Amino acid sequence: MRIPSTFGQYVPVDSPVHALDARTKMGVIAAFTLGLFLADGFFGLAAFAVAVAAVVRVSRVPGRIAFRGVRALGLILIFTLLAHSLRWEPATVMLVRFGPLGIDAEGLRTGVFFAARIVLLMVGTSLLTLTTTPVQLTDGLESVMRPGAALGLPTGEIAMMLTIALRFIPTTAQEAERVIIAQSARGARFDEGSLLARVRAYVPVLVPLFVNLFRRAEDLATAMDARCYRGGEGRTRLHAAVMTPGDWLVLLVCGTGLVMTGIWL
Amino acid sequence: MPLLAEGVSYTYETGRASGVEAVRDVSVSVDVGDLVVVAGTTGSGKSTLLRLLAGLLVPGGGSITVDGIAPGAREARGAIAIVFQNPETQFFAETLRSDVAFGPRNLRRPDPEGDADRALAAVNLEPAVYGPRSPFGLSGGEARRGAIAGALAMGARYLLLDEPTAGLDAEGRRAVRAALAAERASSGVVVVTHDPAEFLDDASHVIALAGGGVAFSGGVDALYGDPSAYEGAGLALPPIVRVQLLARGRGMSLPEVTLDADAAARALLAARGGSR
Numbered sequence: 181m182r183i184p185s186t187f188g189q190y191v192p193v194d195s196p197v198h199a200l201d202a203r204t205k206m207g208v209i210a211a212f213t214l215g216l217f218l219a220d221g222f223f224g225l226a227a228f229a230v231a232v233a234a235v236v237r238v239s240r241v242p243g244r245i246a247f248r249g250v251r252a253l254g255l256i257l258i259f260t261l262l263a264h265s266l267r268w269e270p271a272t273v274m275l276v277r278f279g280p281l282g283i284d285a286e287g288l289r290t291g292v293f294f295a296a297r298i299v300l301l302m303v304g305t306s307l308l309t310l311t312t313t314p315v316q317l318t319d320g321l322e323s324v325m326r327p328g329a330a331l332g333l334p335t336g337e338i339a340m341m342l343t344i345a346l347r348f349i350p351t352t353a354q355e356a357e358r359v360i361i362a363q364s365a366r367g368a369r370f371d372e373g374s375l376l377a378r379v380r381a382y383v384p385v386l387v388p389l390f391v392n393l394f395r396r397a398e399d400l401a402t403a404m405d406a407r408c409y410r411g412g413e414g415r416t417r418l419h420a421a422v423m424t425p426g427d428w429l430v431l432l433v434c435g436t437g438l439v440m441t442g443i444w445l
Numbered sequence: 446m447p448l449l450a451e452g453v454s455y456t457y458e459t460g461r462a463s464g465v466e467a468v469r470d471v472s473v474s475v476d477v478g479d480l481v482v483v484a485g486t487t488g489s490g491k492s493t494l495l496r497l498l499a500g501l502l503v504p505g506g507g508s509i510t511v512d513g514i515a516p517g518a519r520e521a522r523g524a525i526a527i528v529f530q531n532p533e534t535q536f537f538a539e540t541l542r543s544d545v546a547f548g549p550r551n552l553r554r555p556d557p558e559g560d561a562d563r564a565l566a567a568v569n570l571e572p573a574v575y576g577p578r579s580p581f582g583l584s585g586g587e588a589r590r591g592a593i594a595g596a597l598a599m600g601a602r603y604l605l606l607d608e609p610t611a612g613l614d615a616e617g618r619r620a621v622r623a624a625l626a627a628e629r630a631s632s633g634v635v636v637v638t639h640d641p642a643e644f645l646d647d648a649s650h651v652i653a654l655a656g657g658g659v660a661f662s663g664g665v666d667a668l669y670g671d672p673s674a675y676e677g678a679g680l681a682l683p684p685i686v687r688v689q690l691l692a693r694g695r696g697m698s699l700p701e702v703t704l705d706a707d708a709a710a711r712a713l714l715a716a717r718g719g720s721r
Contacts, residue, residue: 358529359534359535361501361529362529362535365499365501365526365527365529365596366526366547366548366551366595366596366599367522367523367547367548367551367552367599368547368551369551383537384535384537384538384547385537386537387536387537388534388536391534391536391537
């Protein structure tokens with residue numbers, strides 16, 4: 181059994197998009213998402229599609245990886261298309277008819293519009309995680325959440341938890357694979373018998389996995405303690421994120437783009 | 446018929462066109478009663494070779510047979526038991542006996558608990574004492590031996606172990622070595638390790654891997670006779686063996702090279718011809 185590699189995993193190449201501050205990218209994504217829902221015509225979507233394609237190009241993320249997420253959306257896309265275009269015993273003129281079922285042009289148009297919007301949303305937002313390391317991302321999040329600290333929100337701790345959680349996803353996946361192979365070698369079968377039997381077959385995998393996770397968490401806590409970690413307050417960073425003039429320019433351009441979308445598209 | 450690998454190669458796919466060749470043209474033969482030591486530094490391909498022998502990987506070149514059939518085949522199920530690195534991290538049951546019986550239960554053997562008790566006794570963990578204990582409360586050496594018992598209990602003809610003594614103290618190492626020596630009575634044992642010192646005395650055959658290829662393959666006597674290829678693979682003979690080889694090199698006649706410190710000292714003194 182293989183743990184599938186998830187879409188949206190950081191692609192370590194050097195590009196202007198990678199160089200942007202995580203906060204800038206989050207701002208751009210927010211503007212992009214908002215703009216995408218403001219645009220209510222195919223012309224607007226086309227403009228966004230061109231923009232997304234351009235950013236994918238500049239980011240030097242291989243197209244295969246940038247569009248990988250779309251495949252996972254397949255069912256949702258098909259459902260969106262069908263839900264909008266299928267009519268039961270339609271009165272109006274139809275494009276295609278199968279007995280009482282028909283597809284009408286107006287519905288098809290709407291379906292394609294919504295499906296295209298979902299695809300753009302998926303590809304555009306996945307660029308954030310494709311071009312930003314998890315650490316940059318959580319640092320950015322912490323910075324964005326900072327106003328919440330005044331309200332007593334433990335932003336530093338939340339960011340640290342996110343960082344650690346992200347860091348341990350691949351480790352845990354490897355560990356799971358290791359235990360599955362080891363128990364298979366002792367004759368465990370995960371693909372035989374009833375559903376209940378299959379679920380029960382995973383007990384010898386899950387127990388060691390959790391035991392090792394807790395043990396690792398304990399070790400990590402001790403190691404952090406030994407390095408005098410006392411919570412997030414007043415901590416400085418080795419790689420402090422700095423907003424460059426380029427970052428502000430990108431934000432300005434995207435903000436303007438959003439306003440223009442709201443007015444014209 | 447032995448567990449036999451002939452000219453086996455394996456290449457890991459890396460996404461790039463060439464891939465990484467982890468094992469290249471390696472041949473091994475293991476019979477019941479053998480203890481084959483596969484030594485090599487990190488990245489020499491020894492763990493990959495173990496997975497190939499166990500049928501977990503399919504060789505890209507060459508062939509592997511277990512008593513004449515492919516190790517991945519259904520009929521070969523139960524013929525090979527494998528102990529991975531740090532096997533004590535795979536405990537899951539409430540008692541050690543039940544955990545050790547997991548393998549035999551999966552193989553539908555008639556008396557899994559009995560198999561478990563015999564395996565525990567074989568690794569020198571008294572079944573009556575250790576059987577009912579929680580596997581999570583054992584010491585490092587006990588846990589390792591308990592996990593090895595989990596593989597022994599399957600009654601396989603071939604037992605493959607990856608770094609079985611790594612991270613153990615001297616006592617734990619001795620206990621594992623004794624357990625494996627006893628296991629040879631009924632099966633063929635393959636030990637893969639970067640530090641084979643404690644297994645050299647018992648080994649029937651030593652293979653040194655370097656960069657995926659075989660740097661040395663032969664008996665312990667051949668190894669001691671000319672250790673240059675073995676040392677060229679980045680491996681070091683135990684200091685006590687080196688001393689005896691140096692003595693031989695200077696013309697002292699030693700009947701045998703041994704890892705036993707007392708025996709070596711006596712032989713060296715005798716060869717020097719002095720009482721002290």
